[in-house]
Amino acid sequence: MTDSDNHGYSRRTFLSGAALIGAGLVSGRVQAASIPEAAFMTEAATQPPLAPTSGPDYNPVVTLNGWTLPTRMKGQWKEFHLVAEPVVREIAPGMVAHLWGYNGQSPGPTLEAVEGDFVRIFVTNRLPEHTTVHWHGQLLPSGMDGVGGLTQPHIPPGRTFVYEFQLQKSGTFMYHPHADEMVQMAMGMMGFFVVHPKDPAFRRVDRDFVFLLNSYDIEPGAYVPKVNTMTDFNLWTWNSRAFPGIDPLVCGLGDKVRVRFGNLTMTNHPIHMHGYDFKVSCTDGGWVPEAAAWPEVTIDCAVGQMRAFDFVADRPGDWAIHCHKSHHTMNAMGHDVRTWIGTDRNSVTEKMQALVPDYMSMGASGMAEMGEMEMPLPDNTLPMMTGWGPFGAIEMGGMFSVVKVREGLGRDDYSDPGWFEHPEGTVSYEWSGESLNVDRADAPTIDGNTVEVQVVKPSAAGMNH
Known part of the structure; x- marks a missing residue:
């Protein structure tokens, strides 16, 4: 596989003749003049997979709203070139963030290799402070583990370090800094590392999607994340993208x-x-051994963990995939917003409109109306709920996408097929027959709004159990 201009890459040569400092002592030390060119990506759309052109065969992964970094072979070494640098990332149409990442994007490009490969990874630092790269989950020499101050010197701004190790096992891995980690990861520095099995037939699939779960706290109108935030994030993202900016899994x-x-x-x-x-x-x-793989419809992923699941796409349709924490499928949430459900806001609205004619009172009957009303927003932020489907507002944001299963797709076709055309008689519909009597004259009210309350007291027999 060689450096390529495909997939919207741009290429620049970095640090020709610059000093190289290895992250650890491994045979095959290289000279500065042989640094491979670094590929860059600025497109936010999912790029086509990068199929191998030499070496063992494998089915390449598709990085959601991302891309795979091209490599070059030099002897037995498969060489990559990562550039840590400030980047501008579109979170979704209408909002961009000024982040730190690799090779033009946050997260950085996916690295793909094969079990047993000898990999040489050049890391050039274009950040305003030092950095390192930790190869999360990889089995490697201690001096290549990427913990600044502990296993290697930090990589100063303007310098390039080299990591060299042999891939000991196949699986799903990540990379991220272990230098000023709180700031650098909060700014978006991370990427995926997929190691394919040496046996091309081992657990092979037809389509292989990857993405990272990350989050940001960016105030409306701002561009840079608040790096000291611990819990109150307002943007929950997959690969630094929020719905409706997350591409479908086709x-x-x-x-x-x-x-x-x-x-x-x-x-x-x-x-x-x-x-x-x-x-x-x-x-x-x-x-997970195939005999031990367990069935789920939801799989929890803790901090620092990686998970993968397999299924056969035998049911056509548009199927939601999302984090099941409800706040994580919302954008730009204000955590101090008061709850007005069940209150009568009419008198307040009349008084406010006398002062501000465009004032609207919202939230007295829930927040669904926010998904349908395209209200003016401050610059560079997103609605809390956004996105439209064939039947109206989807009322989602954040960590949400759609698995689109279609008949007749080409093997390498990942383009969005549009909305699913449901066969006749398979869509939920409104009842048009005899009306149902659901009114209750004795129902309690709060500020004139009926509240449905049903209380069932346990029986004596039930208490005995």
């Missing part, structure tokens, strides 16, 4: 599909997919 009918994800946020995420049950196939520690 699958052909009958395809065997794998979905891999890693969690680098500050909390756990129960990832739930509609329409299917799946089998958990891979964890941080490696592959």
Whole structure:
């Protein structure tokens, strides 16, 4: 596989003749003049997979709203070039963030290799402070582990370090700094590292999707995340994208599909997919034996963990996939907003409109109206709920996407097929027959609004059990 201009890459040569400092002592030390060119990506759309052109065969992964870094072979070494640098990332249409990442994006490009490969990874630092790279989950020499001050010197701004190690096992891994980690990870520095099995037939799938779970606290109108936030994040993202900016996972009918994800946020995420049950196939520690793979419809992913699940796409449709923490499918949430459900806001609204004619009172009957009303927003922020489907507002944001299963897709076709055309008689519909009497004259009210309350007292017999 060679450096390529495909997939919207741009290429620049870095630090020709600059001093190289290795992260550890491994045979095959290289000279500065042989640094491979670094590929860059600025497009926010999911890029096509990068198929191998030499070496062992494997089915390449598809990085959701991302790309795979091209490599070059030099002797037995598979060489990569990562550039740590400030980047501008579109979170979703209408909002961009000024982050730190690698090779033009946050997260950085996915690294792909094969079990047993000797990899040489050049890391050039274009940040305003020092950095390192930790290869999360990899088995390697201590001096290549990437913990600044402990296992290696920090990489100063303007310098390039080299990491060299042999890949000991296949599986799902990540990379991220272990230098000023709180700031650098809060700014978006992370990426995926997929190691394919040496045997091309081992646990092979037709479509293999990867993404990272990350989060940001960016105030409306601001561009830079608040790096000291611990819990009150307002943007929950997959690969630094929030719905409706997250691309769909497009699958052909009958395809065997794998979905891999890693969690680098500050909390756990129960990832739930509609329409299917799946089998958990891979964890941080490696592959789950097929006989031991367990069925789920939701799999929790704790901080620092990686998970993968497999399913056969045998049910056509548009199937939601999302974090099941309800706040994580919202954008730009204000955590101090008061709850007005059940209150009568009419008199307040009249008084406010006398002062501010465009004033609207919202929230007295829930927040669903926010998904339908395209109200003016401050610059560079997102609605709390956004996105439209064929039947109206989807009322989602954040960690939400759609698995689109279609018949007749080409093997390498990942383009969005549009909304699913439901067969006649398979869509939920409004009842048009005899009306149902659901009114209750004795129902309690709060500020004139009827409240449905049913209390069932336990029987004496029930208390005895």
